[in-house]
Amino acid sequence: xxxxxxxxxAVVTVIGAVAVGTRAYxxxxxxxxxxxxxxxxxxxxxxxxxxxxxxxxxxxxDFKPGGHEREYSYTIKNVxxxxxxxxxxxxxxxxxxxxxxxxxxDDQNGVWANPDGLCDWAGTADNNVMAPYMHYAMDVAxxxxxxxxxxxxxxxxxxxxxxxxxxxxxxxxxxRQVYTLDETAGNEFQGDEIVFDIELYGEQLMAPGPxxxxxxxVLENKSGxxxxxPVMDNIWGLLTWDDSGNYRVS
Numbered sequence: 666x667x668x669x670x671x672x673x674x675a676v677v678t679v680i681g682a683v684a685v686g687t688r689a690y691x692x693x694x695x696x697x698x699x700x701x702x703x704x705x706x707x708x709x710x711x712x713x714x715x716x717x718x719x720x721x722x723x724x725x726x727d728f729k730p731g732g733h734e735r736e737y738s739y740t741i742k743n744v745x746x747x748x749x750x751x752x753x754x755x756x757x758x759x760x761x762x763x764x765x766x767x768x769x770x771d772d773q774n775g776v777w778a779n780p781d782g783l784c785d786w787a788g789t790a791d792n793n794v795m796a797p798y799m800h801y802a803m804d805v806a807x808x809x810x811x812x813x814x815x816x817x818x819x820x821x822x823x824x825x826x827x828x829x830x831x832x833x834x835x836x837x838x839x840x841r842q843v844y845t846l847d848e849t850a851g852n853e854f855q856g857d858e859i860v861f862d863i864e865l866y867g868e869q870l871m872a873p874g875p876x877x878x879x880x881x882x883v884l885e886n887k888s889g890x891x892x893x894x895p896v897m898d899n900i901w902g903l904l905t906w907d908d909s910g911n912y913r914v915s
Contacts, residue, residue: 708745709832709867715744717865730798730850734843741829741865742837751829752866752875753840755801755822757859760793764856772852793857796820798850804841805829813843819859821905824879826866881905 711717721737728735743749762769767777770784773791777784784791799819803811810829811817830838846854866875884902 705747705869706745707747707749707867707869708743709749709751709865710742710744711865712739713742721863725844728799728844728846730846731848732845734845736841736843738839738841740837740839741832743832743834743867745867746834748831748833748870749867750831750870750872750874751838752826752868753803753829754824754826754864754866754877754879755819756862756864757796757819757823758862759858759860760795761858761860762791762793762856763858766852766855768852769855769857792853794820795846795850795854795857795859796823798847798854799859800845800847802843803827804843806838807841813845817903819844819861821881821903824877825881825883825903826875826877826879827883828874831870880907 708715712719719739724737725735727733741751765783767784769791770777770786773786774789775784775786775791797818797820800813801811801817801819801822802809802813802815810827811822829840832838868874882904884904
């Protein structure tokens with residue numbers, strides 16, 4: 666019993682000591698409220714359209730061999746809030762006979778059914794593959810990126826991403842495309858059509874660029890800045906290859 670009393674006295678003594686030792690201290694608390702992480706934006710418009718819906722078919726008709734050029738231009742603007750690298754490609758979706766003509770039929774050993782047509786090919790395949798005969802050139806901000814004299818064909822650039830320009834927020838650039846049909850393109854291509862899409866890709870700086878299944882890549886020299894910005898100085902190359910491992914650099 667004595668031990669219990671002594672233990673209780675010890676507990677009371679500790680409690681009393683704690684109560685006596687409680688003090689008030691000066692203090693201050695600051696709290697930053699409603700903090701929010703916000704992702705940046707990468708966004709481009711073309712000729713003020715976002716999304717881009719224009720078609721250039723009307724300006725791309727009546728091709729004839731021997732220097733008859735057709736061209737179209739558009740303006741890309743960075744409407745996001747971050748610098749952006751711009752890439753561009755054309756993707757051929759179809760090559761077809763379009764409008765059949767009597768010279769086209771005769772040139773490929775078909776039989777033209779007078780007076781209304783059409784051609785009886787009599788087992789002969791109509792050659793509609795015109796892209797290898799279509800020369801391709803492009804200016805960026807008034808400076809040639811692909812010169813017509815370099816003899817680049819549309820078939821070589823099919824689905825190949827080409828770096829165009831780096832744009833700061835609010836900046837824009839004019840892209841000019843030029844096409845001409847080779848002088849060796851014969852009557853077999855009268856009335857034929859190439860159908861293609863134009864794709865633009867904007868990506869944040871330091872990103873690796875778009876991916877593609879095309880068997881070609883543009884070799885563009887780069888600046889020494891931390892972003893490896895493409896240098897638009899008419900110095901570039903095109904590396905193409907096939908499934909057999911053959912390649913060509915131009």
